[in-house]
Amino acid sequence: MKKVKVYIATSLDGWIADKEGKIEWLTGFPNPEGTDYGYSEFLATIDTTLIGNSTYKDILILSEEFPYPDKTNYVFTRNPSLQDTKYVQFVHTPAAEFVRELKQGAGADIWLVGGGLLNGSLLEAGLIDEMIIHVMPVILGDGIPLFGGVNVNIAFELLRHKVYSSGVLELHYKKIGQQV
Amino acid sequence: MKKVKVYIATSLDGWIADKEGKIEWLTGFPNPEGTDYGYSEFLATIDTTLIGNSTYKDILILSEEFPYPDKTNYVFTRNPSLQDTKYVQFVHTPAAEFVRELKQGAGADIWLVGGGLLNGSLLEAGLIDEMIIHVMPVILGDGIPLFGGVNVNIAFELLRHKVYSSGVLELHYKKIGQQV
Structure with missing residues (x-):
């Protein structure tokens, strides 16, 4: 079965973007080693x-070209008028239902790029298998949370971790008792 | 100069309590080694x-006896009618001003117990020197943030870290460029 994985960076107080949805605090963070984390x-x-x-x-604004041209890319929207592009297919059905079916298929794993609302709906449906979170040594105080609009209590297992010389912490978690 | 230190636990998505301010997800977390973290x-x-x-x-509800009887304990409130007790002194002046003076005194360091609003006001004033954060391998989705009511971008340095067998991660950060 295909796994759904979160791969994302957060501030050390848990925000994935600042209050205005901006990520300059992240993209501007010093990276003297030139690592791709x-x-x-x-x-x-x-x-x-x-x-x-x-x-x-946001991706279209940040990137000149769509950054995942060789992947199958699904964009979730309630707007039924959006037309598929060369790179992305729009999905208008509920995300959890769609992803539950998708996981049954063959092939490699699935990256849940985000943002917070999509993350929240898939978390609540028990569909997230692994999370690779980069904790940046920066406090924002407020912002967009990793999971939006949910209220749960789900245990994960810390599989491994890595500390970069910049103080960035890479955490790899696996869901405990995944039953989907 | 006395340092101000945060010592607190958060969920892996950055909440210090659930949406109702409860911490059963934390106090009930398995601790087979019996460590005191x-x-x-x-x-x-x-x-x-x-x-x-x-x-x-909350502390008075959770603890039969006040848990820090041998410390000097300051409780911040806008309610001028509260009377000092055997263990705590109420402070009615702005927290940042009070703590800035307190740091000039002699003695050991200062524990910023919390919660979020007090943490936020002292963070914004540049008064937090170190943070020891225990990241629990639990997702809550929503709750009370570590710092309340602020919007900042402050860099910290990861001094050291420790992983417990339960998957709890202890992170020790120091403020970069503390100038207070």
């Missing part, structure tokens, strides 16, 4: 991405 | 606590 290694384990429509719009 | 060692480094009035009320 395991990104290309991670990307090789997945063949599909799941993207909320707000995050998709 | 460095608590008594930490307590020996401080002689003063700073407590917001809501947190103080």
